Amino acid sequence: MFRPKTRYVALPSPRVGVGEEIDRLTCPKCDTSLEPARLTAALGVCYRCGYHFRLRAPERIAMLVEPGSFREEDQNIIATDALGFKDSQPYSKRIEQSRASTGVNEAVTWGEAILAGQPLVMVCLDFAFMGGSMGAATGEKITNGIERALHSRLPLLIISASGGARMQEGMLSLMQMAKTAAALGRLGAAGIPYISLLTDPTMGGVTASFASLADVILAEPGAMIGFAGARVIQQATYETLPEGFQTxxxxxxxxxxxxxxxxxxLPTVLRQLLELYATNGVAKDFDLQPRAKASAPTPAVRG
Amino acid sequence: MTDNGSIAAATWEQVELARHPDRPYALDYIHAIFGNFFELHGDRLFGDDHAIIGGPAGLDHRTVMVIAQQKGRTTAERAMRNFGMANPEGYRKALRLIRQAERFQFPIIAFVDTSGAFPGAGAEERGIAWAIAENLVALAQARVPILTLVLGEGGSGGALGIGVGDRLLMMEHSIYSVAMPEACASILWRDIARKVEAAQALKLTAADLKRMGLADEIVPEPSGGAQNDYGMAADAAGAALRRHLATLEAVAVDRLLEDRYQRYRRIGATS
Structure with missing residues (x-):
């Protein structure tokens, strides 16, 4: 029978759950056997030690936004196997399997929603889908989300959980770093606030592109965040890594x-930030090419 | 040997050529192509990273800003250059040069040659990912023409951190990959020995990138590889850079930036 990985927790999600009811769940940090109902009530945080279980994108969205306010976009964008990549199995088959086992079509879900009374664009990565890796379809959806925030003058919230670029799409994956970063450059120049929440884990090309380019960067306790993995660093340098490295x-x-x-x-913090950054009206000097008129960087003008 | 096996072997030959120890490195090209190169040092924040070098240089009757990844040839120089793997300071020095190029309207010429950004504890502590990400935005927005030429290895985000621009040129035997084959094999199979297989699957040769529409031009190398004739390789690189630069200089800067945005925007676009 399908048994979810213990690092995830299934919250009562309207559309997609990790799978069946779990009757026993052990905290990977304190080894306590947890009651699912109590863990769910605690938002997937171990009520003994505070360990934050990973969440699926739909769970996270449901947890944060006003009920029924999330309008998902680009649900039908699906990765394609442009390289004809094959590791232990063809990439096309891997995509199919990931879709079937996770119930989502890609490693990212985005749409408009209302959070703390404020309409915003919310982009949420899902580590359960191929390690949240960024392929071309992933990058496309993220960029569409950023561009929606730009064109609709809405604040942007991106919640990251990713191992980095998706190997199976080669250079097409790597270039998504440049694509998402360029879009965020426009968003920033237009004075539209972007809040990034880093969750466990956020690594590689995702950290080195959109995830770290926010006006305000938040992170969940204990989340592993970095560029190179600890294993790679140890192999390359033989360094002893400090306690809590990359948390x-x-x-x-x-x-x-x-x-x-x-x-x-999190809801309280996001409410506070949205009040501060969106109160004066987002991007009053909205301009698609904000730097076209002056050669010096344009200072963000707020109401 | 299977057909697949021979393709993999041919790909691996490209990887080895791209890493050939006698291959010309950035400074070899810089001294051959530019009349007057003045190297600037330091990121003004923490230190100077010798894996990324740069500064103004003369090209015909103009000044350009050169930013380059530099590998070392002797054991001592390899250590000094950290094997061409930059720390955050390298990317922040590059950022300083990008800003300066913009201020003085110097076109930017970036030479990519790295297996990747340095995987070290210090690099993580000082925000290597943050430094690279910031450069992606700075390059996307810099109001001057930007040419990128991959000399040998283009490794992952570490290459892209100085590699965003208006044209991507690749030396004939250079490679550019989301991850080096060894890293990819380690990630997918936990077995570095399968690097040859990974190299083929990644589609990382100059010809592959040209086919995918990611590289604009392949710069021909002397027979057997650039290591056989530095002068000929540099002449071909110089000619290609001059030609593309002339084209880009004729484009109005607003148009240039919109084209640059669309260049990346369309990669993986569904509509």
Whole structure:
């Protein structure tokens, strides 16, 4: 019988759950046997030690936005096997399997929603779909989301969970870094706020592109965040890595993120940020090519 | 040997040529192509990274800004250049040069030659991902023409961190990949020995990138590879750079930026 990986938790999600009811769940951090109902009530945070279980994209969206307000876009964009890539199985088959086992069509889900009374564009990655890796379809959906925020003058929230670029799409994957970054460059120049939430794990080309390019960067406690993986670093340098290396707390200490936010506090923090950044009206000097008129960088003008 | 096997072997030959220890490196091209190169040092934040070099240089009757990944040839120089793998300081120095190029309206010429950004604890502590991401935006928005030429290895985000521009040129035996074959084999199979298979699957040769529409031009190398005749390789590279630069300089800057945006926007677009 299908048994979900213990690092995920199935919350009562309207459309997609991880699978069947789980009767026993063990916290990978404190080894406590957890009651699913209590864990669900705690938003997937271990009620003993505070370990944050990974969440599926639909669960996360349902947890944050006003009920019924999420309007999903690009649901039918599906990855294609442009390279004819084959590892232990053909990539096309891997895509099919991932779609079947996760119930989503790609590693990212996006749409417009209302959060704390504020309409916004929400983009959410899903680690369960091929490790949340960014292929061409993933990058396309993310960029569509960014461009929607730009054209509709809506604040942008991206929730990341990804191992990085998707190997099976080669250079087409790598170029999604440039594509998403260029779109965010336009968003930033237009004075539209972008909040990034980094969750476990956020690595590689995703950290080195859209995930780190936000006005405000938040992270969940204990999330692994970085560029190169610890294994790769150890193999390359034989360095002894410090305790807590690449955790959200480690990155906060090094000035890379603004705040580590426990999951139950996330709605409050997002509400506060949206109030501060969107109160004066988003992007009053909206311009598709904001830097076209001056050679010096245009300062963001707020109401 | 199966047909597939011989294709894989041919691909691997390209990988080895791209990494050939006698292959000309960025400074070899720079001294051959430009009249007057003045290397600038330091990111003004933390240090100077010798894996990424750069500065203004003369090309015909104009000044360009050169940004390049530099590998070392002797053991000592290899260590000094960190095998061409840059730390955040390298990318932040590049950012400083991008801003300066914009201020003085110098076209940017970037030479890519790295197996990737440096995987080190210090690089992570100082935000290597942040540094690369910031360059992607800066290059996308820089209001000057940008040419990228891959000399040998184009490795992953570490290459892209100085590699966004208006044209992507590749030396005939260079490669450019989302991950080096060894890393890809390690990720997919946890077995570095399957690097040859990975190299073929990744479609990383200059010819592959041209076929996929990602590279604009392949710069021919002397017979057997650029290591056999530095002068000939540099002449071919210089000629291609001059030709593309002349084309780009004729384009109004707003149009240039819109074209650059669309260049990346259309990769993987569904409509």
């Amino acid at each position: 959200a707390e480690f990155l906060w200490q090094h000035g890379m993120i603004d705040l580590v936010v426990p999951r139950p506090e």
